[in-house]
Every structure is written in C-alpha cells, then in structure tokens.
Amino acid sequence: MTENSSSAALPIRFEAPSPVRAAAFALFLGFFLWSLVGAGISISDLISGLPNMGVIASEMMPPATDRFSPMLMSVLVTFQMALVGTVVGVLISVPLAVLAARNLTPHPAVYVVVRGGVSFLRTVPDLAWALFFVASVGLGPFAGTLTLIVDTIGFCARFFAENMEEVDPGPAEALSAMGARRLDVVVCGVLPGALPAIINTSLFALEKAVRSSVVLGLVGAGGIGAELAVSMEMFRYDQAAMIVLMIFVLVLGVERFSSVARARFISGDEG
Numbered sequence: 001m002t003e004n005s006s007s008a009a010l011p012i013r014f015e016a017p018s019p020v021r022a023a024a025f026a027l028f029l030g031f032f033l034w035s036l037v038g039a040g041i042s043i044s045d046l047i048s049g050l051p052n053m054g055v056i057a058s059e060m061m062p063p064a065t066d067r068f069s070p071m072l073m074s075v076l077v078t079f080q081m082a083l084v085g086t087v088v089g090v091l092i093s094v095p096l097a098v099l100a101a102r103n104l105t106p107h108p109a110v111y112v113v114v115r116g117g118v119s120f121l122r123t124v125p126d127l128a129w130a131l132f133f134v135a136s137v138g139l140g141p142f143a144g145t146l147t148l149i150v151d152t153i154g155f156c157a158r159f160f161a162e163n164m165e166e167v168d169p170g171p172a173e174a175l176s177a178m179g180a181r182r183l184d185v186v187v188c189g190v191l192p193g194a195l196p197a198i199i200n201t202s203l204f205a206l207e208k209a210v211r212s213s214v215v216l217g218l219v220g221a222g223g224i225g226a227e228l229a230v231s232m233e234m235f236r237y238d239q240a241a242m243i244v245l246m247i248f249v250l251v252l253g254v255e256r257f258s259s260v261a262r263a264r265f266i267s268g269d270e271g
Contacts, residue, residue: 081223082209089209092149096114096118100114103190130144130147134221139220139222151208152209199262203262213225227243
C-alpha cells in the first residue's frame with residue numbers, strides 16, 4: 001500500500017459546519033459580545049481598581065480576633081440554620097416527590113400541580129425568599145431557616161421524583177400484584193431502590209444550604225453573614241478576613257463530612 005493511499009484513508013479532522021450551525025454560532029458569538037457590553041466589562045476599570053484591592057487586602061492582615069467568640073456563635077447559628085432547613089426540607093420533599101413522580105402520582109393533574117409548585121420554589125432566588133420571610137416574621141435566623149426549607153424543597157423534590165422514576169419497577173409491580181397498598185408499594189418497593197440517590201442529593205443540599213445561609217445573613221436572615229455585612233460596612237476588613245476564614249473552615253468541614261457520609265452510605269449500599 002502506498003503512502004498516499006494510507007494518508008487518504010485518515011478521517012477528516014475538521015468538517016465544515018452546515019449553514020444552520022454556522023449561523024447559530026455567529027448569532028451566539030454576536031450575542032456574547034453584546035453581553036460583554038451589557039455586563040459592564042471594563043479592563044481599564046479593573047486595572048485602576050487593582051491598587052484598591054491591594055489596600056483592602058493589606059488591611060485584612062492579620063485577621064482580627066477581638067470578636068472571635070461572637071463570630072463563632074454566629075457560625076454555629078449558620079450551621080444550625082442550614083441543618084434544620086435541610087432536614088425539614090428533605091422530609092417535606094419525599095412525599096412531594098411521590099406525588100411528582102410519573103410512576104407514583106395518583107393523577108396526572110396532581111403531577112402537573114406539584115411539579116409546577118416545585119419549579120416555582122426553585123425559580124425564585126434565595127434572596128427573594130429571604131426578603132419575603134424577613135418582612136413576614138422579622139429579622140433573625142428563623143427567616144433564614146424558612147428560606148432554606150423552601151430552597152431545599154425546590155432542589156430536592158425534583159431530584160427525588162426523578163430518582164423514584166428511575167427505580168427498577170419489578171419490586172413495585174410484584175407488591176402491587178400481591179395486593180399491597182400504595183403506601184406499602186412506595187415504602188417497600190420504591191424508596192429502597194431510590195435511597196442511595198436520595199441520600200446523595202440530601203448531602204449536596206446540605207452543602208448548598210451552608211453556602212446559602214452565609215449569603216442570607218447579608219439581608220438580615222441571621223447567621224455569620226450579618227457579622228460579615230457589619231464588618232464590611234464599618235471598614236473592619238481585618239474582622240471580615242477572620243469571618244471569611246471561619247466560613248471557609250465551616251464549608252470545608254461540611255464538604256468533608258458529606259464526602260465521608262456519601263462514601264459510607266452509598267458505596268456501602270452498592271457493595
């Protein structure tokens with residue numbers, strides 16, 4: 001076989017796009033460039049702001065420890081908000097997921113209504129819910145906890161429902177054929193198969209809630225975020241640095257716990 005024939009057999013490395021794909025890419029590129037203008041991207045402003053960043057960074061060092069105890073209590077409140085919001089949200093999400101799963105919902109209308117409600121909870125931003133609950137029940141961690149419950153329901157109920165839909169239908173069909181009640185079919189035939197995925201999603205929801213609870217404090221929903229907002233408003237960047245370090249330790253600890261729990265429960269179940 002000649003060298004030319006072997007070269008001709010090589011696959012084409014670049015295939016010319018169709019006119020529709022080329023037009024779509026050009027449209028996306030044009031919209032992206034327009035979005036750069038709308039986003040206010042300015043290299044000159046970034047360069048001129050670098051000295052200010054250096055000044056703020058220098059004022060953050062060393063981190064202040066004069067309010068360590070109140071900050072530590074605020075970190076604890078932040079974690080408590082995230083934990084309670086996640087656990088309550090997960091418990092509410094399970095029955096909602098049963099109603100929102102195609103293979104378990106009692107009626108198509110129930111499926112549409114529950115799916116729509118869950119989508120609405122997920123669509124509204126956390127800060128909007130926080131402002132709503134702060135105006136309703138007042139400042140403090142209770143408003144933040146309510147926000148995290150709603151946010152967890154919007155996050156978990158959808159994934160729980162999809163996990164239940166993907167479960168092997170064999171055990172549920174066998175129980176139904178034996179005359180088992182719908183509740184027994186769900187508890188004994190569906191939930192055991194979906195449990196590893198539900199645990200995995202719940203752990204991710206806890207990580208998400210910890211991060212969200214920090215931001216919620218900035219609008220008066222309690223926790224360490226309120227301490228961070230006060231420190232920044234008073235130009236106490238050294239205190240802000242200590243708060244950021246404490247938040248980092250909290251998030252890192254939760255992520256580590258989540259990884260260990262995920263490996264123990266999920267890998268153990270699969271094994």
